[in-house]
Amino acid sequence: MEVTIVGIKWDEILITGDPIILGSQIAILLTSLGIIGGLTYLKKWKWLWREWITTVDHKRIGIMYIVAAVLMFFRGGMDGLMMKAQTARPEMSILDSQHYNEVFTAHGVIMILFMAMPFLIGLMNVVIPLQIGARDVAFPQLNALSFWLFFSGAMLFNIAFVVGGAPDAGWTSYFPLAGKEFSPGIGNNYYAISLQIAGLGTLMTGINFIVTILKMRTKGMTLMRMPMFTWTTLITSVIIVAAFPIFTVALALMTFDRLYGTHFFTVAAGGSDMLWANLFWLWGHPEVYIVILPAFGMFSEIISTFSRKQLYGYKSMVVSIVAIAVLSMLVWVHHFYTMGSGALVNSFFSITTMMIAVPTGVKMFNWLFTMRKGRIKMTTAMLWSLAFVPNFVIGGVTGVMLAMGAADYQYHNTLFLVAHFHYVLIPGVVFAVFAGLYYWWPKMFGFMLNEKLGKWHFWLFVIGFNVTFMPMFFLGLNGAVRRAYTYSAESGFAPLFMLSAVGSVILAAGFAVFCYNIYWSIRYADRNISSDPWDARTLEWATSSPVQHYNFAKLPEVKSLDAFWYMKKNNEGITLKDEEIEEIHMPSNSGLPFLMCVAFGIVGFFLIFEWHLLAAVSTVLIIAGLIYRSFDYNDGYHIHKDEIRKTESTWKKMEGKVNNHVS
């Protein structure tokens, strides 16, 4: 017992000796102090606890996801800029090789798992229950737990670089590099433990949304009348449930290898390092579809709304999403053709990979045909969707190039690959979350983001993105490898690297405009807007903005696809009669999810530092939380008719004299 406690090397906990890291430490300290001071000064602690931390309201949980995602976008973006600065010129020495390794690892993990995932899950949280005409998700408290587990994992991962040392084996953390033998520090424990905690949250989200969508749709909303975003969320959730347990196991085995000396992925004693790559991509490839499918759903909604047309080829859309879900489980080996598994294996996976381009192509044509002969409104959300189409096609076509097993030996681990997946993920996911954010912002907050600033954001970001990543295709074809922290002047790479670095600055300027837009809109945007500012088609616009906590006074009845459009055209179900108002049952807030976040954070932290006894003891906290939950019979509360009447009359009365921005 004493050994463990004495075994703590206090001087190794904080990372010292690097000016960039020292600066970050000071910045983190000042920001934390600023937040704590600000909350205390404004007497907002109680408000924070009551309205946000303990909330089980899907809309607020969604907003918290989005806030966290934007912060993580900033963090991951800074990492990206540091990499671009380091490679802007040959033989630069802003970052040394070790620091560069840590930065690209953090960039990858954060952008995929702590930016893209929570951003999408956040928008899913806000929108899906509204789109299906429900009052919340199936398991509201579990939903809060999902968020807090994600948050716990994300915070653990983010402190790595200042406390104890950052993981440095890439976001894929391949063995044997990621093993104890070649990475003896605790950095990679951060990877194993914090992703495990966040992954648990994601799995719960998947289960929650499957049940929500299958069981809580309002009257008349059959499966084939669901909005496309709901469909993609359903299928995404299915892939989450099918894929995340694989990652859970892989990370657990990594933890065992690193902490307890087992031999799953080691070179010695019969372990198989490629087994890690295999498990990682068994999860990792479906993960790509987990982030891309909800994005497809958002584009479908936005393109349909701003083309003033029903989505073209709805059924073929559904079929292709389902096909993608099945195929996504069958392509993982294309990430490691060069392992040399033999011609048969590589051919098989080449074919399945190319097959997955077919349903994706179907979707592309559906979006184009939706726009055909539509009366297109060039809003910011629509611009992102329009830019998505050609940019994503570049990513998709280069993907088919990479899909060919034989040719992949040329591209493997070059910047060509890096450019490819950025062309898939940035137009596919980042454009989508921006589009979604501009589109659903008024629903969340009751005012719009500034469209003019939005267009600045859009153009800077899209131009910056192309200038950054297009040169990387050519660098890759010329032989520049990924994850190399520098290159020689003789290589001839310098001009394109420089161009790419300039692009990244434009990209960052776009993000800065986005942040300024949020600030500007919070301060100055018109509050007097319609609850349906885009003249949209789906049910989330049938209620007020921001949405009252019970979502709908009377659950709407659905008679066709694009239910709200139908209601508006036929003037059905829009007015609320007084006798239709009934008491509404709602779930109570709970502090337990947040406390579980703290408990998991503590246990995770101890495990990362390999303080086994402390970790084992503090597991009691988690168990106590589970026991408490088991005996918790809180059944929620009812909202009285008077309160509903009052809330409803306020926003319905306003409808007459609002400024409609787009219709």
Add this chain to the structure above:
Amino acid sequence: MSANVNTSLPLEYQTEQSRMNILGFWIFLGAEIVLFATLFSVYGVLYKNYAGGPTHQDIFMMKEVMIQTVLLLTSSFTMGVAIWEMRRNNKKGLIGWFILTLLLGAGFLFMEINEFIHYIHEGATMQTSAFLSSLFVLLGTHGAHVTFGIFWATMVIIQIAKRGLTPVTARKTFIIGLYWHFLDVVWIFIFTFVYLKGMVL
């Protein structure tokens, strides 16, 4: 959310929330299938990598494994009877069969722990070889599920005793029943693809 009550259904299915919980648990079991499949795949890749250490035949004790199997199969049966008693609204019968189930589960666990101790005495630890790493983690994950199930079920029994059979306690019992049967399903595959396969290698 407690609306939509249908009293013609068995107690555990009566409220909409219960039906959602049961469906959610089935989906969770889907995730568990994938989780155990991954562990089986790891075992399937590594199972011959003895690295000079003990092999299957060196350490497996088939008699004990057969007893473990019978214990777990029987506990799955008694669990089924417990749920059957619940649907007859027989609280006493339910609790009796439920406790018997947990005792059988505890017996299984006791034997598994002994088995692990035996392995370690034979010099077969988790650190010895890739084969043993994958064996211990596969068996251990199943054993940890059984352990968790016993504690969880104990909580539920206390709640039944305190509150009687209500839609909520009935739903909780039903769900843990699903969990218990599922662990038996996993064990069937462990029995077949770890023990029996190991013996015929």
Add this chain to the structure above:
Amino acid sequence: MEKSTERFPLTHVFGFVLSLVLTFVAAWVALEMNLSFTIVMWIIGTLAVIQAGLQLFMFMHMTEGEDGKVNIINIAFMVFCAVVIVVGSIWVLTSGHAAH
């Protein structure tokens, strides 16, 4: 899905006996008969799948209730994934050059 009315859990007893029989047959085939490895694995693998189905349908009543169809699709898809994971991993990691 019915409230039980019968006085004896007949299907449960039947399922229990069947599962014991299947287990002992599998053990007997594997341990006592001198068949080739492949044949043994096919036989006991089939027996395991039958027994798993028995648990799912006779004890867990997978198809009952308003979500019976969803349950079947869910379990079928997850079993598909499980087969892909197990067979795929073994195939990928033990064939061609990866075997060495």
